[in-house]
Amino acid sequence: MKALVLAAGYATRLYPLTLDRPKPLLEVGGRPMLDRVHERLQAMGVDETIVVTNAKFTPHFEKWAAGKDRVTVVNDGTASNEDRLGAIGDVGFVLDELQVDDDIVVVAGDNLFADDISGFGEYGRETDAPVIAVHDVGDVALMREYNQVEVDEHGRVLFMEEKPEQARTTLAAVALYYYPRRALPLIRQYLAEGNNPDQPGRLPEWLYSRTPVYTWRFPGDWYDIGSKEQLEEADRLFPART
Numbered sequence: 001m002k003a004l005v006l007a008a009g010y011a012t013r014l015y016p017l018t019l020d021r022p023k024p025l026l027e028v029g030g031r032p033m034l035d036r037v038h039e040r041l042q043a044m045g046v047d048e049t050i051v052v053t054n055a056k057f058t059p060h061f062e063k064w065a066a067g068k069d070r071v072t073v074v075n076d077g078t079a080s081n082e083d084r085l086g087a088i089g090d091v092g093f094v095l096d097e098l099q100v101d102d103d104i105v106v107v108a109g110d111n112l113f114a115d116d117i118s119g120f121g122e123y124g125r126e127t128d129a130p131v132i133a134v135h136d137v138g139d140v141a142l143m144r145e146y147n148q149v150e151v152d153e154h155g156r157v158l159f160m161e162e163k164p165e166q167a168r169t170t171l172a173a174v175a176l177y178y179y180p181r182r183a184l185p186l187i188r189q190y191l192a193e194g195n196n197p198d199q200p201g202r203l204p205e206w207l208y209s210r211t212p213v214y215t216w217r218f219p220g221d222w223y224d225i226g227s228k229e230q231l232e233e234a235d236r237l238f239p240a241r242t
Contacts, residue, residue, distance in 0.1 A: 024109030029238030044121035086198030108175035115220030124178030143167035
């Protein structure tokens with residue numbers, strides 16, 4: 001099982017903080033966010049962590065990775081927000097560039113989990129099916145910012161919709177995904193058909209009608225760092241949680 005960290009964005013909403021520093025390397029609680037993401041992935045028992053980024057920020061991530069075991073930094077060759085490949089496009093790029101032929105865990109480099117999530121990888125291996133992490137945000141009004149997920153009694157996805165206008169549930173997909181080796185051709189098919197290469201939740205949204213997709217509810221709090229306010233909130237809370 002390999003881990004793929006999505007870190008090729010330009011985080012324009014956080015300018016000027018991210019003009020010369022990639023968002024995943026901004027500090028939360030005195031440590032780069034990516035340190036915390038990497039530790040969660042190591043606890044899952046991944047064989048290798050692959051960080052996919054762009055040409056502008058490749059040197060920053062290579063410096064971060066220096067001295068770390070089983071970490072690979074991949075440059076997707078893009079140089080601006082306008083020519084970016086998109087999150088799913090970057091997954092496909094890495095699959096082809098590194099000829100990946102393993103189960104993969106995909107996570108956004110700006111998603112922080114306050115508690116242990118090692119059970120996610122274990123559940124993915126047990127189901128041998130695509131799995132998405134989900135979180136109950138508790139307020140239907142907030143669902144316009146997320147991908148709503150409806151499931152059956154076994155946690156299998158029945159319906160997904162990105163940023164719904166009229167949400168029917170408060171269960172939201174989180175940017176943490178498990179794709180078994182046998183599902184990798186479907187990722188390539190998704191991209192070959194010209195589907196939206198951005199917004200990583202759109203891939204399982206396309207997949208669930210073609211192959212069973214399951215959900216895993218993670219313990220504890222989760223922070224999706226998309227704004228300066230969210231960054232400041234996480235920075236206040238994480239020192240106490242390490």
